Amino acid sequence: MEISGIFTAIVIGLIIGALGRLVLPGKQKIGFWLTLLIGIVAALIGTFIAAAIGVDDTDGIDWIELILQIALAAGGVALVEGLGSRRRS
Numbered sequence: 001m002e003i004s005g006i007f008t009a010i011v012i013g014l015i016i017g018a019l020g021r022l023v024l025p026g027k028q029k030i031g032f033w034l035t036l037l038i039g040i041v042a043a044l045i046g047t048f049i050a051a052a053i054g055v056d057d058t059d060g061i062d063w064i065e066l067i068l069q070i071a072l073a074a075g076g077v078a079l080v081e082g083l084g085s086r087r088r089s
Contacts, residue, residue: 020073
């Protein structure tokens with residue numbers, strides 16, 4: 001992987017992670033780095049799922065792939081937030 005690919009993955013991960021946080025109600029108490037990590041993982045898994053069902057390469061914007069990635073990021077943020085709040089109790 002080239003430097004530009006790593007930079008792109010970080011930027012996309014940050015955007016997907018932030019969008020995942022936005023779709024959840026309330027305030028999440030997870031940090032920037034954890035949001036970034038969740039976003040990168042969600043983007044990768046979402047792309048893999050989209051490729052598996054054949055909707056990863058369409059003309060224009062890949063809306064289904066994007067929705068999958070954001071949903072996975074929201075689920076990841078909710079999971080991590082739930083695990084973190086259980087530890088704080």
